[in-house]
Amino acid sequence: MPDFPAATSRSRVRVPLRFHDGYAVDAEVVTFHGLTDGREHLAVVLGDPGPVPLVRLHSECLTGDVFGSARCDCGPQLREAVERIADRGGVLLYLRQEGRDIGLYNKLDAYALQDQGLDTYAANTALGLPEDARDYTAAAQMLRALDVGTLDLLSNNPDKASQLRDLGVEVRDRVPTGVFTTAHNVRYLRAKVLQTQHTLPLAELTGRAELSAR
CATH class of the missing domain: 3.40.50.10990 (GTP cyclohydrolase II)
Known part of the structure; x- marks a missing residue:
């Protein structure tokens, strides 16, 4: 043990x-x-x-x-x-x-980077933080x-x-x-599947992500 x-x-x-x-x-x-x-x-x-x-x-x-x-x-x-x-x-x-253990303020900073096109993991990395701490x-x-x-x-x-x-x-x-899923989180959920192999239906999430981008 x-x-x-x-x-x-x-x-x-x-x-x-x-x-x-x-x-x-x-x-x-x-x-x-x-x-x-x-x-x-x-x-x-x-x-x-x-x-x-x-x-x-x-x-x-x-x-x-x-x-x-x-x-x-x-x-x-x-x-x-x-x-x-x-x-x-x-x-x-x-x-x-909070925020996969990067803290609340850092999570909100990462949200701002996500609004510029980064996914949830890339945003953490851009801040010099772990993808998941x-x-x-x-x-x-x-x-x-x-x-x-x-x-x-x-x-x-x-x-x-x-x-x-x-x-x-x-x-x-x-x-x-x-x-x-919501119109606001589908890209976040898709990133979880692609980056950290979360067990979520990728095809369904991809379709919803494409719809939300229109």
């Missing part, structure tokens, strides 16, 4: 979640001591996790999660994940990794603290599954999320 410091649960509190579309569910929110990056990540436990819970690693997106930005698919993915995990039983790890060691610590050793991962991103496996977490299956 990879050698990294153990984290421990700091507090557990019941939180009733209410979404704009009327969906409601009660969750247990867990905080932690000893996370390697020192950030205030949260585990949102939903339903009865069971021996192989459904788990999502959701990177914080203020613009999408809070303000409903249509430039990404983060808000709809978060909403979908909460319901799917609650139905089956599992954990949503809400990770403070996320590290999931803290996520593995959180899962270990919750006694989750085997899981099904709700994600289109193969890197999340790969990193978790390298960190000693058994990812039994990777379960794709829904596809949430």
Whole structure:
């Protein structure tokens, strides 16, 4: 098993979640001591996790999660994940990794470059930043603290599954999320497929990208 410091649960509190579309569910929110990056990540436990819970690693997106930005698919993915995990039983790890961990201001700077024609990854590179700076060691610590050793991962991103496996977490299956396209995010989603092999329907996204360019 990879050698990294153990984290421990700091507090557990019941939180009733209410979404704009009327969906409601009660969750247990867990905080932690000893996370390697020192950030205030949260585990949102939903339903009865069971021996192989459904788990999502959701990177914080203020613009999408809070303000409903249509430039990404983060808000709809978060909403979908909460319901799917609650139905089956599992954990949503809400990770403070804004903009693939380049930070909010840098993400907005990257948006400005995307408006000039760069894709989401090229924009990061043009700013002298990594295409994706996320590290999931803290996520593995959180899962270990919750006694989750085997899981099904709700994600289109193969890197999340790969990193978790390298960190000693058994990812039994990777379960794709829904596809949430808008006229504003279709090029972003297509870049995810081409650059980082996200499991999204490329032909469909390409057609939508062509339509949005007209």
